[in-house]
Amino acid sequence: MKKLIPLVALTFASMALIAEEDLIAKLDSDNDGRISIEEAAEDTALLAMFSELDTNKDGYLSPSELENHN
Ligand SMILES: [Ca+2]
Ligand SMILES: [Ca+2]
Numbered sequence: 803m804k805k806l807i808p809l810v811a812l813t814f815a816s817m818a819l820i821a822e823e824d825l826i827a828k829l830d831s832d833n834d835g836r837i838s839i840e841e842a843a844e845d846t847a848l849l850a851m852f853s854e855l856d857t858n859k860d861g862y863l864s865p866s867e868l869e870n871h872n
Contacts, residue, residue: 836862
């Protein structure tokens with residue numbers, strides 16, 4: 803049973819990664835690999851967190867900034 807815990811942790815980690823890639827694929831309408839505030843407006847939850855997630859305050863969410871989105 804002890805082997806189950808790392809496996810579950812790994813599964814959740816890859817799920818988070820897929821969700822993040824899906825989010826970019828879904829919202830990145832100009833395909834520049836990052837989410838602008840206009841693109842984030844399609845996702846209310848993401849828009850609400852936009853300024854918090856945009857840690858370098860450039861007005862875009864990069865994939866690494868989206869890693870903090872859970
Ligand atoms: Ca974009
Ligand atoms: Ca940014």
